[in-house]
Amino acid sequence: MANDVKTAKKEKKPNLFARIGRYFKDVVGELKKLTWPTGKDLAKYTATVLAFIVLFAVVIGVLDFLFGQGFTLLGSLAGKSSDASALADALLGLM
Structure with missing residues (x-):
């Protein structure tokens, strides 16, 4: 009954070097x-x-230049110099 069921034999995988060789053969x-x-x-x-x-x-x-000029203009509109801290203050003031 249940013992009559035969299991299929597993095919053996080729060894590692054979698989690597087959891979490179397929690549070529x-x-x-x-x-x-x-x-x-x-x-x-x-x-x-x-x-x-x-x-x-x-x-x-060109975009970098335009944005740089825009931030300089923002800094000058805020009444401060165009250094980084003044620019940060101007941007924070807009928020």
């Missing part, structure tokens, strides 16, 4: 399937990335 197989960009495409992609880096650096620089 996947790398062979890739379509690598040509030199011309790679140069175009690189130029695009560098252009966006420069663009965002300029945008962040």
Whole structure:
């Protein structure tokens, strides 16, 4: 009855080094399937990335300058110098 049920045999896992070897073999197989960009495409992609880096650096620089000028203006409107403590006082006064 209950003893008649047979258990399925577990398949043995390969040892660690065999699994590592199979992993790297699979990686090499996947790398062979890739379509690598040509030199011309790679140069175009690189130029695009560098252009966006420069663009965002300029945008962040302009925003930094504008916010700095705005905080200086806030400090001068509060009637104090534009040092850090006066700026903090002006900002705390707005709250």
